[in-house]
Amino acid sequence: MQGLSDPRVIRPLLEKYGFHFSKALGQNFLVDGTVCPKMASLCGAAETGNVLEIGPGIGVLTYELAQKARRVAAVELDRRLFPLLSETLADCPNVRLVEGDAMKLDLAALLAEQFGGERAVVCANLPYYITSPLVMLLLEERLSIDSITVMVQKEAAERLCAEPGTRASGAVSAAVRYFAEPEILFHVGRGSFFPAPNVDSAVIRLRLREKPPVEVEDEALFFRTVRASFAQRRKTAVNSVSNTMGMEKDAVRRAFSAAGLPENARAEALRLEDFARLCAALALERNGKTGEKGTAGDHQ
Ligand code: SAM
Numbered sequence: 689m690q691g692l693s694d695p696r697v698i699r700p701l702l703e704k705y706g707f708h709f710s711k712a713l714g715q716n717f718l719v720d721g722t723v724c725p726k727m728a729s730l731c732g733a734a735e736t737g738n739v740l741e742i743g744p745g746i747g748v749l750t751y752e753l754a755q756k757a758r759r760v761a762a763v764e765l766d767r768r769l770f771p772l773l774s775e776t777l778a779d780c781p782n783v784r785l786v787e788g789d790a791m792k793l794d795l796a797a798l799l800a801e802q803f804g805g806e807r808a809v810v811c812a813n814l815p816y817y818i819t820s821p822l823v824m825l826l827l828e829e830r831l832s833i834d835s836i837t838v839m840v841q842k843e844a845a846e847r848l849c850a851e852p853g854t855r856a857s858g859a860v861s862a863a864v865r866y867f868a869e870p871e872i873l874f875h876v877g878r879g880s881f882f883p884a885p886n887v888d889s890a891v892i893r894l895r896l897r898e899k900p901p902v903e904v905e906d907e908a909l910f911f912r913t914v915r916a917s918f919a920q921r922r923k924t925a926v927n928s929v930s931n932t933m934g935m936e937k938d939a940v941r942r943a944f945s946a947a948g949l950p951e952n953a954r955a956e957a958l959r960l961e962d963f964a965r966l967c968a969a970l971a972l973e974r975n976g977k978t979g980e981k982g983t984a985g986d987h988q
Pocket of ligand 1: 748
């Protein structure tokens with residue numbers, strides 16, 4: 689159905705199905721008719737042919753994706769939306785709706801089932817309450833996807849796309865860069881939504897890399913090192929790592945020195961290659977002392 693970003697179309701539809709927005713599920717719907725066609729064009733739907741959408745809502749982006757892609761699979765948690773979606777997507781036979789929580793579903797199995805092993809892209813207006821965990825899940829699972837194009841809160845967009853080694857960076861910026869090349873595509877003001885939220889948004893695209901830009905022997909320890917460095921942002925990275933990873937400060941100092949990093953460095957000054965060298969040096973310190981290694985379980 690066209691016009692799904694027009695309040696004159698949305699309101700009667702919501703009334704007909706007795707649907708009320710759930711703030712808890714991040715349900716703000718777009719009322720700016722230019723955003724979804726732009727996202728559908730920029731996400732590579734036409735080129736790849738297969739799109740995974742998370743949180744179709746009333747189907748405004750889903751409809752645009754269906755015009756470009758061969759197949760769209762849309763995962764929605766709120767089952768109250770399904771009767772409404774069958775009406776708004778009635779003329780889109782290439783859309784499959786999947787009920788479930790995107791954080792809990794086996795996405796690799798879902799992609800294989802929906803797209804028969806072909807590669808896909810992800811495109812979504814994400815529920816903001818799970819932006820970073822969901823983006824990280826999509827990256828870490830090493831799914832057969834080429835890119836992730838998502839609308840997120842403006843501040844989250846800036847953090848996710850920040851270059852490690854710059855002030856705006858955080859642990860998630862380093863993790864994103866490890867797996868992908870990120871960019872902010874365009875900004876979307878709060879007035880483009882109904883009900884209007886208190887925040888502005890931006891659409892970002894993460895193109896997945898074939899291989900990480902740095903060599904890391906123990907990935908779990910690498911991500912643990914990154915998170916530990918940023919855990920106490922106001923402290924030096926030596927202190928933050930020592931406190932968070934429960935390592936002697938002297939051992940952490942030696943690791944920084946072996947990695948060629950100044951003792952007073954802050955996490956935001958460290959680039960991806962710095963974290964990689966630091967991780968290798970910390971592993972040597974840890975192995976020398978305890979023989980421990982990071983495990984996948986450290987990933988939390
Ligand atoms: N795509 C629509 C749009 O552009 O207007 C709606 C986007 S709305 C911000 C987020 C959607 O994600 C809602 O439909 C909500 O029910 C759904 N959602 C929230 N948490 C989810 C989860 N864990 N898994 C799947 N869908 C979820």
